[in-house]
Amino acid sequence: MSSHGGKTFIPLNIAVLTVSDTRDESNDTSGQALVDRLVSADHILAAKAIVKDDVYQLRAIVSKWIADESIHAIISTGGTGFTARDNTPEALMPLFDKAVEGFGEIFRHVSLHEIGTSTIQSRAFGGIANSTVILCVPGSTNACKTAWDKVIKEQLDASHRPCNFVPHLNIKTKPCESRN
Numbered sequence: 263m264s265s266h267g268g269k270t271f272i273p274l275n276i277a278v279l280t281v282s283d284t285r286d287e288s289n290d291t292s293g294q295a296l297v298d299r300l301v302s303a304d305h306i307l308a309a310k311a312i313v314k315d316d317v318y319q320l321r322a323i324v325s326k327w328i329a330d331e332s333i334h335a336i337i338s339t340g341g342t343g344f345t346a347r348d349n350t351p352e353a354l355m356p357l358f359d360k361a362v363e364g365f366g367e368i369f370r371h372v373s374l375h376e377i378g379t380s381t382i383q384s385r386a387f388g389g390i391a392n393s394t395v396i397l398c399v400p401g402s403t404n405a406c407k408t409a410w411d412k413v414i415k416e417q418l419d420a421s422h423r424p425c426n427f428v429p430h431l432n433i434k435t436k437p438c439e440s441r442n
Contacts, residue, residue, distance in 0.1 A: 272420040272428055274334040275308035276300050277327045281315050281340035281350050282401065291403045292339040299410040300337075305418065308333045315341045320353035328357065328391045334431045335418055336394060337410075340401030342385040350398050351385050358389030358396070365397055365413065372412045373405065393432035 278300070280293035290312055297307055309327060313319045320341070327333045341350030355361070365388030373381035386409070388397040395418075399409040420428035 274305045274418055275332050276305050276335045277309040277333050279338040280312040281338055283314050285312055292401055292406045295403050295406045296337050303415055315347045315349050317349050317353040324354055328394050336396045338398045339406050342398055342400050351387055357391050360390045362388035368413050369409055395427045
């Protein structure tokens with residue numbers, strides 16, 4: 263199958279990971295923004311978790327989701343800055359079969375128009391592992407909205423032309439029910 267856009271939308275099973283030492287379900291506005299957007303785009307929330315910014319905890323949950331053939335995409339929010347506790351790139355990049363260099367570049371380009379040169383401090387990144395696309399964005403709610411609205415939504419839509427990530431995913435399973 264080519265990487266070109268298809269003719270019809272295919273709902274994907276998407277997991278959302280919030281990386282934070284301080285957030286819980288009651289105040290996770292970033293993770294919730296991603297959930298709201300993916301559901302309104304007719305995708306399925308396959309799983310959602312909040313994990314402390316710890317390399318091994320991050321690798322454990324993302325490895326579990328990568329190994330789950332019913333999960334097509336993972337979007338993480340948080341841990342992409344430069345503080346000592348920002349470990350998402352170091353935790354997840356080693357899991358990738360292929361990096362998606364353009365994701366971080368495009369996200370920073372789009373963010374430049376919203377937050378100016380502060381976007382240089384974002385280490386947003388993406389990759390593919392076991393036919394699962396993994397896209398990692400900053401922890402601010404506005405960054406999550408920008409990432410979904412201006413980059414992720416189109417790239418997870420099989421009908422987006424000229425190309426999108428859907429042909430690269432292992433779409434053998436039916437949409438799953440939401441699970442946490």
